[in-house]
Amino acid sequence: MCKYATVSSHVLPISVFFLSPGFVVDNNQMEIQSMGFFKQGRSSAVYLHGILYKNKTDVIKNTRRILHQYRLKTPITGDDFDFLLALFELHPESVRKFGPGVKSIQVRENATYRQKEFSIIRVDDEEWDMSFMSCINPPSRYTVFGKACRCAVTNQILQYKIHAFGDQTNIQCVLTGELVDKQTCHVDHYNPEFQDLVLMFITDQTIDVKKVEYKEVPDIVDDGQVFFTDSTLAEDFAQFHALMANLRIVTKRANLTRKRGKRTFDFFSTL
Numbered sequence: 699m700c701k702y703a704t705v706s707s708h709v710l711p712i713s714v715f716f717l718s719p720g721f722v723v724d725n726n727q728m729e730i731q732s733m734g735f736f737k738q739g740r741s742s743a744v745y746l747h748g749i750l751y752k753n754k755t756d757v758i759k760n761t762r763r764i765l766h767q768y769r770l771k772t773p774i775t776g777d778d779f780d781f782l783l784a785l786f787e788l789h790p791e792s793v794r795k796f797g798p799g800v801k802s803i804q805v806r807e808n809a810t811y812r813q814k815e816f817s818i819i820r821v822d823d824e825e826w827d828m829s830f831m832s833c834i835n836p837p838s839r840y841t842v843f844g845k846a847c848r849c850a851v852t853n854q855i856l857q858y859k860i861h862a863f864g865d866q867t868n869i870q871c872v873l874t875g876e877l878v879d880k881q882t883c884h885v886d887h888y889n890p891e892f893q894d895l896v897l898m899f900i901t902d903q904t905i906d907v908k909k910v911e912y913k914e915v916p917d918i919v920d921d922g923q924v925f926f927t928d929s930t931l932a933e934d935f936a937q938f939h940a941l942m943a944n945l946r947i948v949t950k951r952a953n954l955t956r957k958r959g960k961r962t963f964d965f966f967s968t969l
Contacts, residue, residue: 744834747777747784754834761785761830765805765814774803782816788833795826803828840896843907845924847896850932851939855885862947873952884953886946899938905931 744751751757764778774782782803786792795818802819806827816828859880863869868877887895900907911927926932948956 747780749781757785757834758830765816765830768805770807770814771804774805779803782830785830785833786816786818786828788836789828790832790836795828796820797824798822839907839910842912842924843900843910844893844896846910846912846926846932847899847935847939848892849923849925850935851943854936854939854943855945858945859883859885859947869947871949871952872946873948873956876949876952878947878949882950883947884950886948886953887943888946889944890942892943895939895942896935898942899935902938903934 744754744757746757751760760781764774764782768774768778773779783800786795786800786803789795797820799821800818801821801823804817804819805814806817807813808815808827816830818826818828820826863880868879870876871878871883890898899905910931913925913927926935
């Protein structure tokens with residue numbers, strides 16, 4: 699006999715549940731009592747603020763509607779505020795970000811990329827960026843570890859770029875032959891690629907990534923600034939990187955569109 703979840707006028711068949719924070723199901727009536735994700739066929743249905751969305755795509759569409767509907771620094775109100783607050787509670791860092799409580803949610807412009815993003819203003823007047831995609835698809839522990847590894851070798855990457863350009867304004871991309879300048883170029887890892895290099899380090903040092911701790915400055919999920927709490931771990935990876943990494947200067951387009959080698963390990967899907 700097929701079991702169903704009922705929310706308002708929505709009735710959908712239930713299969714395997716994703717155990718998200720705050721997600722509760724009454725086993726007798728199969729009514730969703732709180733927010734979260736669950737499998738509905740091959741899609742992940744989402745229940746937020748009293749509404750059952752048939753998949754994550756619908757949640758993203760509604761979130762982007764809000765993002766582009768409101769003017770910069772204008773408080774989001776009504777059902778839109780309630781929807782975003784419920785969504786942001788699914789963020790991996792929601793407890794830390796919410797702190798003593800959320801006073802307001804606004805749309806701001808990212809200072810680096812000049813794109814719209816959400817910010818929460820807490821009751822203590824601190825402001826925190828909030829990535830809605832991290833609420834829908836939280837990064838794995840390996841992804842966060844990899845980000846911390848990148849931060850550990852920032853100086854090495856900068857020094858390589860300085861050395862590669864010397865006193866030249868432009869040099870050739872090794873993949874396309876196009877001229878590229880120091881400001882717009884990418885420093886590419888190859889043979890091994892960066893993710894494979896991190897895996898080699900994890901294996902070599904027998905690291906349990908579930909036990910690794912990170913500094914909470916400024917934001918360990920959204921803007922990529924992730925630092926190991928253990929400075930020795932950062933120094934060890936920097937030394938490993940200096941010995942094992944192969945670097946080259948390429949254009950942004952060449953780096954983002956080139957075919958990657960097959961990996962035995964995927965940071966973005968491993969928990």
